[in-house]
Amino acid sequence: MATIPTKSRVRELPSDVNISGRNFGPEELKNLTKVLESGTLNCTKGTWVTQFESDFAQSYGAPYARCTTSGTAAIHAAIAAIDPEPGDEIITTPITDMGALTPIIYQTAIPVFADVDPYTYNVTAETIAAQITSRTRAIVVTHLFGNPCDMDPIMELARSKGLPVIEDAAQAFYTEYKGRRAGTIGDIGCFSLQQGKHMTTGEGGIVTVNNDMYTRRTRLFIDKAWGYGDKNPDHYFLALNYRMTELCGAVACAQLQKVEKVVGARVRNADLMTSLIADLDGVYAPALTPDSKHVYWKYCLRIDPAQITGGVDAFARALKERGIFSAPRYIQKPAFACEIFRDQVTFGKSGFPFRGPHRQGLPPVEYNIEDYPGTVEALNTICVLPWNEFYTDEDVRYIAEAVVETARQLRV
């Protein structure tokens, strides 16, 4: 997305792709030096990853946390801990990162998509309930952009059906819901430490386990299911190596000390932004889940196409001319419209687990866009602004001014 600044007033905004918008400093460097000097880069022999795991668990009040190589690996460990049978269904959202979906298929389960609320972009107890069948094995909820799902009714539904809940909190570090941290409300929480997240090791992930039933399988899955510390250790089941390196662990320890400040700065910036665009018609600040704390991984504008000429695409184009980049329609299309789902491109030509002997007598797995009015509306109206803890008040005023001017220019 190269930019041609057309106006002299174009301002360079801090960005999470490089040091302008990332907070690495002497703390990370000091830890990294110690790791290298120790000569132990592997977490099974080192101390940094273990230290981070206990620090993170403690900061979250979670009983258990385990590091992985990515957020995708964290989700994979969560699904593997639940251990679905081939063809079991796992309910999730069509607006998420593909890394939250492919692990379901690798664990031989079929992703079933619940519609989202068109204002919060999150799944709800109602949309999840509509997808529950006798084959449902688990529910994955994503706290999209850092705003929590309305968890009370979701947990009530899940408990009434005996279904475990996995929270994808990759975009939701220190997000709160009714005084509780997102990621500690369901049975398992998943986090990503990828470059663009609130805290980062470049690549990395964390799983928190709140239900003892899943602790052992989560731990084993990340390390080839080898029974470290057991009397007669063995490789107990099919599993991978998703262990984090000590280098990442050392950076993660330093990042954890900073994340609260990162979240605080993002919330302050976002609140200023919201106050500056409060009077607009047709362009709206992010919807907030009541009684909760949004941590603004991104700042999402909602563009009402009935009030803004040309809708979200025209809006993003006009914003760009004012030097502000955005992602209209976020992921462009619901996840189930991607080739992997549309053409069921999985294991060889088998189409497994969408097709196969376990599906005998069952109708084909199909995803119909007509069943997802909330998702369609969400993607048609969302304009995602990058957001950063290093934005100054002037940066925010600059962004807000562009948004206000664009809204006036395109008002129907």
Ligand SMILES: *Cc1c(COP(=O)(O)O)cnc(C)c1O
């Ligand atoms: C980033 C992200 C992931 C995947 O994390 P990786 O570290 O990139 O594998 C999963 N889910 C959501 C919601 C994400 O934002």
